[in-house]
Amino acid sequence: MKKIMLISISLVCMNSIVYAGGDILPTVFEEEEIILPIEPYIEPIVTEVEAPVVLPEPMVVPEPVPIPVPILENLYPLGLYVGLGLTAARYDPDCGCTTDKGKVDKTAGVVARVGYDFNEYIGVEGRGIRTNWKSNGGKIKHAGLFVKPMYPVTDDINVYGLAGYAKTTTQGSKRRVNAETFAWGAGLEYDLGSDTAKEGRYDRSFDGYGDQEGGWGLFTDYERLVQKSGSPDLDTVSVGVTYDF
Secondary structure (H helix, E strand, C coil), X not given: CHHHHHHHHHHHHHHHHHHCCCCCCCCXXXXXXXXXXXXXXXXXXXXXXXXXXXXXXXXXXXCCCCCCCCCCCEECXXXXXXXXXXXXXXXXXXXXXXXXXXXXXXXXXXXXXXXXXXXXXXXXXXXXXXXXEXXXXXXXXXXXXXXXXXXXXCCCEEEEEEEEEEEEEEECCCCCCEEEEEXXXXXXXXXXXXXXXXXXXXXXXXXXXXXXXXXXXXXXXXXXXXXXXXXXXXXXXXXXXXXXX
């Protein structure tokens, strides 16, 4: 039995060798085509992105450097002033009403002033004159109240007028005068104050002009003591100092 199986196996093997004989070619393997799946092309969606708005930086303005303001001295003038001076008086009886025609009497004395300036253009003044030094025995007493119009020509010079009512009496060898009547005059004031005082802060807008700020000044003026028809001429010329409060 074993022999039969061995013979059968041998025959099969030989048959295989015969079948496989002849040109023996190497085994050719066909390349396997690999097919990869192709995905469909999808066009990308481009989304427009707005560019960010860039705001300009705010301009930085430097703060101005404060300029130091000088502190002005406070000045409080009252508008009140006083004055004192010397006066020369002339008594001329040449009025056509006396036998002393042409005989002029000249005397000298003092004048006192006190007044108030409301503004740079108007004020009031009271004044008195008394002559004690005489050449022909005549003496004059005079007191009056005046309106004082004025105008500041410069910061230092002020011109003014006088118009008012006055009482005037004379004593001496000349014709006696005892009159209460109109009187008038004109004058000039000069400021002796320094410029520093004018740079202060006044409580009146017109101070610092024409001898109207606080301080010392000079004055000179002319006055007709009696302005009346038929009266003798009574004139004075005065000079002196003033002080404005």
